[in-house]
Amino acid sequence: MENTAGMTRRHLLTMVGYAAGASAMYTAMAGMGYAGTSSYEGPLELTGDPKGASVLILGAGLAGMTAAYELGKAGYKVQVLEYREKAGGRCWTLRGGDTYTELGDFKQDVKFAEGNYLNGGPWRIPTDHHAVLDYCKRFGVKLEPFIQQNYYAYLHNSEAFEGKPQRFREIQADYRGQIAELLAKAVHQDKLDELVTEEDAEALVTSLKSYGVLNDDLEYVKSDAVSLYRGWAVEPGGGDDPAPEPSDIISLKDIVQGRLWKDLLVGETIDHQQAIFQPVGGMDMIAQAFAREIGDIVTYNAKVIRINGTDTGVEATYVSANGGTEETTVTADYCICTIPFSILGQIENNFSGEMQSAIDSVYYETSIKIGLEFKRRFWEQDDHIFGGISYTNLPITLISYPSSDFFSDGPGVLLGCYSWGAASYQFNAIAPEERIEHALEYGSQIHPQYREEYSNGVSVAWHRVPWVLGCYGIWHDKAANYADAVKMDQRTLMAGEHMSDLPAWQEGAILSALNAVKRLHATVTGAEAAAPAPEGN
Amino acid sequence: MKRHISLTVFAAALALSGAASAQDFVQSGTSERLPQTDGEAIYNAICSGCHMPDGAGAIGAGAYPALAGNANLEAADYPIYLIINGQKAMPPLGSYLDDAQIASVVNYIRHNLGNNFEGETDAAYVAQSR
Numbered sequence: 254m255e256n257t258a259g260m261t262r263r264h265l266l267t268m269v270g271y272a273a274g275a276s277a278m279y280t281a282m283a284g285m286g287y288a289g290t291s292s293y294e295g296p297l298e299l300t301g302d303p304k305g306a307s308v309l310i311l312g313a314g315l316a317g318m319t320a321a322y323e324l325g326k327a328g329y330k331v332q333v334l335e336y337r338e339k340a341g342g343r344c345w346t347l348r349g350g351d352t353y354t355e356l357g358d359f360k361q362d363v364k365f366a367e368g369n370y371l372n373g374g375p376w377r378i379p380t381d382h383h384a385v386l387d388y389c390k391r392f393g394v395k396l397e398p399f400i401q402q403n404y405y406a407y408l409h410n411s412e413a414f415e416g417k418p419q420r421f422r423e424i425q426a427d428y429r430g431q432i433a434e435l436l437a438k439a440v441h442q443d444k445l446d447e448l449v450t451e452e453d454a455e456a457l458v459t460s461l462k463s464y465g466v467l468n469d470d471l472e473y474v475k476s477d478a479v480s481l482y483r484g485w486a487v488e489p490g491g492g493d494d495p496a497p498e499p500s501d502i503i504s505l506k507d508i509v510q511g512r513l514w515k516d517l518l519v520g521e522t523i524d525h526q527q528a529i530f531q532p533v534g535g536m537d538m539i540a541q542a543f544a545r546e547i548g549d550i551v552t553y554n555a556k557v558i559r560i561n562g563t564d565t566g567v568e569a570t571y572v573s574a575n576g577g578t579e580e581t582t583v584t585a586d587y588c589i590c591t592i593p594f595s596i597l598g599q600i601e602n603n604f605s606g607e608m609q610s611a612i613d614s615v616y617y618e619t620s621i622k623i624g625l626e627f628k629r630r631f632w633e634q635d636d637h638i639f640g641g642i643s644y645t646n647l648p649i650t651l652i653s654y655p656s657s658d659f660f661s662d663g664p665g666v667l668l669g670c671y672s673w674g675a676a677s678y679q680f681n682a683i684a685p686e687e688r689i690e691h692a693l694e695y696g697s698q699i700h701p702q703y704r705e706e707y708s709n710g711v712s713v714a715w716h717r718v719p720w721v722l723g724c725y726g727i728w729h730d731k732a733a734n735y736a737d738a739v740k741m742d743q744r745t746l747m748a749g750e751h752m753s754d755l756p757a758w759q760e761g762a763i764l765s766a767l768n769a770v771k772r773l774h775a776t777v778t779g780a781e782a783a784a785p786a787p788e789g790n
Numbered sequence: 791m792k793r794h795i796s797l798t799v800f801a802a803a804l805a806l807s808g809a810a811s812a813q814d815f816v817q818s819g820t821s822e823r824l825p826q827t828d829g830e831a832i833y834n835a836i837c838s839g840c841h842m843p844d845g846a847g848a849i850g851a852g853a854y855p856a857l858a859g860n861a862n863l864e865a866a867d868y869p870i871y872l873i874i875n876g877q878k879a880m881p882p883l884g885s886y887l888d889d890a891q892i893a894s895v896v897n898y899i900r901h902n903l904g905n906n907f908e909g910e911t912d913a914a915y916v917a918q919s920r
Binding site for chain 1: 814815816817818819822823824834835836837838839840842843848849850851852853854876877878879880881882883886
């Protein structure tokens, strides 16, 4: 496909790839409809008689409750077993008055002020996550914008710029401008002849001049024009206030050496592009809505210890999660099991060898979140940061500012650490009060107000969460095992974020449940024989 | 490699000064290797997250096995294999620890936490399991 400028799409992508690296290439491709998003096709409409069939659902997270809701609506007899004392699973919000005891009996009393909270798990809902957003709409869960990208937030490297945090907008404008300058000059001086035709070159230079805010000599220099992007040294005033003065630019060398470009693109990935949302009052508003919609069909504090499937049904045995030994067995015609494989692999079962191998081939990722409450919103009052995220090379990875209750005089809660990988393992390995101390120590390098204003905090170290033993499922070899886990094992289907191509996201959990429900219903109504072709083709 | 050596020296200097603190933490998004070299320090920097500070393990909806008094630790090969490759819900940790670090922590868990199994392992032996 050629456009009028004579530049092929592939040619353009090659140029984008050459100029900006693979992530920009991916972003460009996504913009052109090549990269996938959610497969959600709208509300399920199951037709056909379930013939009085019963379904046992294991787990009352979003996957389990989605299945419970849809099957109930279609006329199935549904029962849910849940280990926790409440619904939601990883769709979980901690508020003042809550007590959370992690493995090892480390107990935390949450002391946040009224209205403040920490979303321990998922905290944002991208526009692409059509299923989550649709359930929120249908269930009346009020959403508000989640501010992912704030140009006033900081980029910080403890080993660059003398450890002083830099404003996102300054790095963004200066990095873009100076790269555009380099490229524009190279093209203008015919140094990229092999890559760009003469005709394209002129159009490209024109675009780079605009894109990078370059002057007529194709230079990115201190100017009023540039200050409109990176900010002024003296801000515009009124009356006989001093005239505005342009700000100094930061050299490309300093940006590159300081690696402050590293987090510029986070907000441009398809999972983080604005608009992006959060439920008003905390993520578990979604869990509460689901729990309300499915009604009184959940048995809480039920620790499943045995699952026994046959050709005609499934039975599950549970004991009290609070340490009881008395066993209760429930039976149903079918089962949708959303128990994380980290737990399921330890439950006695008679799944097929292939299913057991699949379950054993999933390990659970580490992650750490720390919520810190401060007596006042100094990030707003002193730093003019309203929502969004500052990024750092320190072990806390980032500081996220609340996207609600702006300009409030009361205390506010920051996400003071959200890390993965090695740093997260280290945070998981220490006691909650030590995590807080480290988060304060690191965070005060970006916001010196930390120590003075700190009030209280709470952490969720995912490998110590008693009911999941990790953050989300990772397949050692998805190509080898995933298909086995997707198949119905006698009368049981698996669902949850681990059973999706959107792992760790609530969207993946819901999509996997909808897919399982459709296949279960097809089995019950005999519809699968009439539809031999795979769905979605 | 050079980076790792400098980290090791840094950690050792910290240990000597007794200032083991937040500096023992890995920076976000840079080095994936933990800085600790001593077996006990490595244990407390990563293993204790699941197996707990005293090696007693923990029980919730599922369980983390105790390392204290665990007969599976009789041969060093078993923990070496699990640390590198993971097993079931346990993540592979081979990218966070080099051979010498794995040898140190395996020696630690086999000789401490109430265990007293015979023999020592070393980096060269661990390397054969990679």
